[in-house]
Amino acid sequence: MKKSNWLLLVLTLALSMFLAACSGGGDSSSEGGESSGSDNEGSGGDGEQVLNLSESADIPTMDSSMATDAVAFQWLGSTKDGLYRLDEDAQAEPGIAKDHEVSEDGTTYTFNLREDATWSNGDPVTAEDFVYAWQRAVNPDTGSEYGPYMMNGVIKNAEAIASGEMEVSELGVTAKDDYTLEVQLEQATPYFETLTSFGTFLPLNQDFVEEQGDNYAQEADALLSNGPYKFQEWNHGEGWTVVKNEDYWDAENVKLDKINVNVVKDTATGVNLYNSGEIDRTNLSSEFVDEYRSSEEFQIKDEPTLFYIKMNQEGEVLSNVNARKAIQYAIDRQGMVDVILNNGSKASTGQVPENFVSHPESGKDFRELNGDLVTSDLEKAKEHWNKAKEELGKDSVELEYLGGDTETAKNLDAYIKDQLEQLEGLSVKVNSVPFEVRLERDTNMNYQLQNAGWGPDYIDPNTFLNLWLTDGGNNHTGYASEEYDKLINEANTDLAQDPEARWENFLKAEELLMKEDAVLAPLYQRSVAQLQKPYVKGVYVNPMGADYTYKYAYIEGK
Amino acid sequence: MVRYILERLVYMLITLLLIATMTFFLMKLLPGTPLSAADKLSEEQQAIVLEKYGLNDPLPVQYFNYITGLFQGDLGLSFQFDNREVTTILLERMGPSMTLGAQSLILGTIIGVLLGLMAAIYHNGVVDYGSTFIAVIGKSIPSFVFAGILQFYLGVQWGLFPVALWEGWEYTILPTIALAIFPIAIAARYMRTEMLEVLGSDFITTARAKGVNKFGVVFKHGLRNALIPIITIIGPLAVSLMTGTLVIENIFSVPGIGEQFVKSINTNDYPIIMGTTLFFSFLFILIILIIDLLYGLIDPRIRLTEGD
8 A cells, every 4th residue: 555655646747747847838838828919039129010911821932933822912912013003992193103104005005114112032023023924923934823824815925825826925015124114015904003912013133033043932031022121030831920021112102110920720719829929810610609709809800702603504403494593592591691601791682792893983882882793582482483393394303513621611511402492393412522523523514503702813804704705714504695695795895995885884784694594693701700919900802813912911909 | 672772762663753754644634724714825826835834645645655754754844833843843842741740659659559558557547538538539530630720729829930931940830730640640559469478478477476576567668669560650650741731731831742743643743743742652662661670679589581
């Protein structure tokens, strides 16, 4: 008995020593954790201008020609200036370009560049840097995906160059002198000004890029900045730090000294880090929304991304317009966004999102002008469904529904199945597949119903509406309407110079698409619920490109 | 002995080559392409980009190119991290996973073995039941639940340890404890069973009869005999701990390899899939070899008789 007590004592001692060692380390760290961000560099003091953020993934690449995703575009946009930047209202504000002239026919843009802009190695930013970057982006040897995607059909000869049929030097962009850039477009492009703020159009310093070779943009020291911030540290997989670029042409308007970014993949972890003061903003998934909804730090970030059901018109049932209308009417969208998504997402009633584009004259929102094109009305749904059944000569119909394989997607799809099966004789078979599989089946038009989404590539209704052209590369619904094609094509050619008439065409086209032809069943416009510390000020949300503008951000009252 | 090791190394190479071949062709059966904007590009545009990376070549040609590169020590370039070398990525990401794996393995085994020993010595007593209880809990509670609880109480509520992130040694404490629970449970259970068996055997009774005290018997005679099965399970356990776990890495924001491996499969990042698979396999085979050699050290009866 005595011996056993002795052994227990030893074990307890050993354990407590171990625990003591651990908590010792923990104490020192939590002290440091209070002022996380300062602990790296040791710049103390109250009200320091440091923003601590998290991203859900590492930056895949900082090479602007290769970037394809939100994280890359975010940090490219924070460290680099293109011709123009987006201001608080998503309008163009001067970046490297001071101003520009447009030719009468709208196809030639001449940008006058500022002469005081420099790269972080001291080189001046010149028109040549844009020529090099744009040529590099469409050059098939670069292997860029967004280069051809953003420039084909916009910049003159881009398409021919991207498919290897023409020399890169034929691209419609030339440096008239060091500070004058001339751009030839394929056709008048009314949204070209804001388009130049997009990551793919950012300039590159040729000497630096070629000197770095394969190493370019792989590490913090293999990067050049000409924007508000520059990279100080980049620990792959872990996070990165950008600091104010003192040589930036507009440095006097940049108030933050530093932004620390950590890669945090798990939402619950993000919330825990937010609550312990390590990060200043975190996104919430729906299960956290109810807990934090009443908090003053709770906010909803609207996004112009739409989700909808694509209906394959090559199938027998869905070629029937009444069947498609029945599906449009049958879904209670409000219930869907309130209960299933519960993150601030809004029921969508058209195919151009809310708060995305506004009328060139009156300034009214596109959605407001065209109204709710698709509503939820079970009675009408049943009416159309009965008509459809009659026309098809069928009593019972089974449709396959392709959905995503995430937890949220599965809940959503179960809801939609339930809603659609209110139509008598309709049974819906949900097939949850990975994104790649859905894409492949979409391309081969091997589906009946499909949950799909789209985010804008530039600020113009065209980015949502040209998808449904008969020969649209992403149409894949079998929708082919001469009238629709005419409206969209006209808006992009004859009416390109006439903003109001062009707008009318888009309004009509959307109505035709959603109301008369019932090509798609809209679901929701995505929002992100988040928590943000009250001392974070001056962060703008953008509808495309970089999600946020940090140039004017500052910390007040921390 | 040297010859035996050389022989094993040759087998190792053959095994790796087989694994490379299998993985290569299985991986190509995955739907989709490594393109990240495949939903936006037309088929023609996709084909142009794929051409640049040699992905339009017939499979045997791609396979041949890959294996040729492999023999020159070239694992290729990643797709998700454009043009970043797979070797670089592996090296960056292995560090954190290996650290956590090694720490949790050492911590877990030591505590587990001690618990098991105590349980065996105080067979059917409070200590025994306590240890069994811990073992059952450790094995049955999913690691994400345990990790979440640790993070919330020790990190957020009591502020003893950093909540998450990876900025120094103190950041490894919570993930190490979370990972150690499983080896603790496993080691404790095995140790208890084995020890009970050994303690019941004749030579122990003889030793006791000759006057060796209880602890002398346990540590000098019992432990060595009971260690064999533990070592057998520790090998694979070490590999699985050191190659990282998606769940723990995500919860504690550890920049490890486990998460990267899963993501490479989801994004069809072929070179990373190959690189990590080969690396994991190599580690596994290596550990098995080490264990085979360790057996001999611990138990002379299994020592290699041939040559040496």
